[in-house]
Amino acid sequence: MKTMTYGQALKEGMSIRMRENPNVYLLGEDVGAFGGCFGVSSGMFEEFGEKRVRDTPISEGAIIGTAIGSAATGLRPIAEIMMGDFVTVAMDQLVNQSAKMRYMFGGKISLPMVVRLPGGAGVSAAAQHSQSLEAWLVHVPGLKVVYPSTPQDAVGLMLSAIDDDNPVIMIEHKALYAVKGDVYNLSPIPLGKGDIKRHGNDITIIATGKMVYEAITASEKLENAGISAEVIDPRSLYPLDKELIANSISKTHHVIITTEETKRGSYAGELSAYIHEELFDMLDSPVIRVCALNTPIPFAPNLEKAFLPNAADIFRAAKTLL
């Protein structure tokens, strides 16, 4: 067992595979000697050299294009997009090219590539450096999307993402990079396997990214109020561990979904629709979504705080159900 930060865990996952497989490489803006905007690849340049830890110009489309072309010709790229928001600049390459190539080409091309997107708010980075755009990505057939919340999940999901023969989007919450946690093993966590972050019987709280911590805080308060909440982190947004969710709801019959996304058109909405369509008979109340406001993300700390959902919001939502 080791204690490491979420950022170090991501680096550990990348480094393990880069040591084992010379075809794995990292590219992105300032990932080299600078160590990445959030320091995630700090030290990798020194260990693996310029060839495999490759600084790029500020050209997000070309970063993803390079990942695609090199994956199609035998390499296993990991592309870092400095801020997840900048993936909008690379949307053609990601959505029209990487996600569709295998299908359009009749299954004849594999694209084993990972795209790392630091997302999430809470650091006063304002509207273009804070978004949670997972719904856009999960929407696209051909992409897999994962979102770790702990160091253990970060390393395990990174290993699986690199091993996967499909484009995998790794959403990383930028406010979690410095969060420390215990890492019990350095083995891959299969994509499509969720995790119960806290066991409970009365209500299921499905949370992603940093909201997992808010959900745990809320469930501790709910415990004091006599409500036993189960916190589920899907970890892999697509493929989704439907079994884990169904098992929990079959026991609790009440569901809150909480994500940092703007509520309208969110992944939380997709989850809610899935539960209503497929698990309706298990429900004793409608699913509630606790998400961010339908506004761009404001800069000032007080405004940003008001924009984001938090433990108190989850607590209140749970109290309306039970």
Add this chain to the structure above:
Amino acid sequence: MNISKETMQHMYITMKRIREFELKTQELFAEGKIPGFVHLYLGEEAVSAGACEYLNDGDYITSTHRGHGHIIAKGGDMKYMMAELFGKATGYCKGKGGSMHIADRDKGILGANGIVGAGQDIALGAGFSINYKGTTQVCVCFFGDGSTNQGTFHESLNMASIWNLPIVYVCENNNYAISMSQSRHQHIQNISDRGKAYGIPSIHIDGNNVIDVYEAITAAIDRARKGKGPTLVECKTYRWRGHFEGDPAIYKPKGEQETWLKKDPITQFKTYLENNHLFSEEQLHTWDAAICQEIEEAVRFADESPLSDIHTIVNDVYSDIIEEVHVR
């Protein structure tokens, strides 16, 4: 440059294959045999025939929405191409791609592409991969004049330049970005000027002269193989048809098409071959007849092939997940 008789023969056959394939496609599309859209390469045959002649199967190309010519020139099989155009199970993409998405990994064809300019970024990856592995392969990146106004063009040239990638950028300047003539869509005459801005050796040549194309691109390929980095070759040519079949091309000024038809790349090359006593007219006719036969066989193959089973619709989205068919 001394070009062998064998090379001349092969370039002629390639051009003629492309011409006949496209004429047949035009006819079949008009008959309603081919669904969707087709963007024909008629009039531009010398570019891909000359550009691909010096490539091996291990070399890569990226292509465009007007990709039939590139695929034939890079060794694609016309049977599987035609079957794909028909949307059949035996097509290159099992009927899931169509004209704009034909790819053949074994021949280094990284795909035709429905997004203008997208291949330029993908070519970067192929070039990167070659440098990374330290092989002497190259990647030829085909694109039109219209795509040089996309950001991808500029990003790609810049990155290939700083990383010294073995990419040959082949601009097929056919004078049209859909309906906009070059003089309306950019304020320069020579797209090769733009390559210079990225420190890339750049030239413009007569794209209807297959020998000029072959010589220029062979030199660029040799540079790339020797580790000397990318080159931009602008081939000036002309799109005989509209942007897609069904486009009446009313935007073309009077007389323009006629002028270019007189510069038919195949007629020009034929004259060259005959004047230089390389091949007799009779010999050329024999090849022409054999090519028409190949096209007929490709059409028959496509026609007789089965449609893809409906159940395959959910296959190949991922390498390992079969999408569920949900009840609607």
